[in-house]
Amino acid sequence: MIRVDNLTRYYGDFAALEGVSFELDEGEIVGLLGLNGAGKSTTLKILAGLLMPSLGAVSIDGIDLLADPDRVRARIGYLPEEPPLYRDMTVTAFLRHAGRIKGMSGSAVTARIPAVIQACDLVGREHQLIGTLSHGYKKRVGIAQAIIHQPKLIILDEPISGLDPAQIVEMRKVIRGLGDGAAVIISSHILSEISQTCDRILVVNDGQLVAQGTEAELVDRTGGANKLLITVRGEAAPFGEWLRGSELVTEASPREATAGQACFLVTMASDQREELLAQLVAKGFGLRLVEAPEDELEEIFLGLTHKEVAA
Secondary structure (H helix, E strand, O other): OEEEEEEEEEEOOEEEEEEEEEEEOOOOEEEEEOOOOOOHHHHHHHHOOOOOOOEEEEEEOOEEOOOOHHHHHOOEEEEOOOOOOOOOOEHHHHHHHHHHHOOOOHHHHHHHHHHHHHHOOOOOOOOOEHHHOOHHHHHHHHHHHHHOOOOOEEEEEOOOOOOOHHHHHHHHHHHHHHHOOOEEEEEOOOHHHHHHHOOEEEEEEOOEEEEEEOHHHHHHHHOHHHEEEEEEEOOHHHHHHHHHHOOOEEEEEEEOOOOOEEEEEEEEOOOOHHHHHHHHHHOOOEEEEEEOOOOHHHHHHHHHOOOOOOO
């Protein structure tokens, strides 16, 4: 288990972090969200053992970072936004080098490399020069060096930045596979990827942890559960009129829909989804689709960081 307790970091009189506390369990993938300057980078650097806290504690398996930093660092795998790679080395040679730097014996590194190659989807690239790899494969090599020594905590700083859509899908699969025997924390500005990749979300703002929980828990906390996109068969006018006349609905805004269908973004005063849908069906509207708004997590994030959400 990774435990962060009252983490605080000052730069002069400025508090970059103040009183941040959370825990990560083995096998858990957690997303760290925050605007620029919120304290994400400072948090990751402290967790990676690259920066000491002014106050508070970080421990892995009960080992305190301040009391025994070398033992803690040995349990950490870190991928900065720019992977620390040697372009003139092959993938296998670089991983062997990374393993030896991290204290592994030559035989242990040799035995470990095939599993790492498989986990990071680098099969067929083992003997290729790193400098000739695509940006996506370089990111995977960066993850491979971070996990070569089987750390307890894997820290990934913006692992999908600069990737194209196909590479993002592949990277998502790689990241999901890292939670076997380790805790993973990911910093990202791409909120949809946090939603699809992580089990839990931490939101930092102005150096403080303002929210944590699953996406569903954050939705409930911010009232997001009270919004639905509802698509029915038929014309928009009668459906919109019925929605606006419902005592359960506080707002109904039309959205684009295919011919012969009507779609509305519906806001309720409280979470009464089941009641509204039951009334809708009883009224004879042909229900086709019910879904959460695509920008739901973005609205939650902006709301938690006190930013105005555009209409």
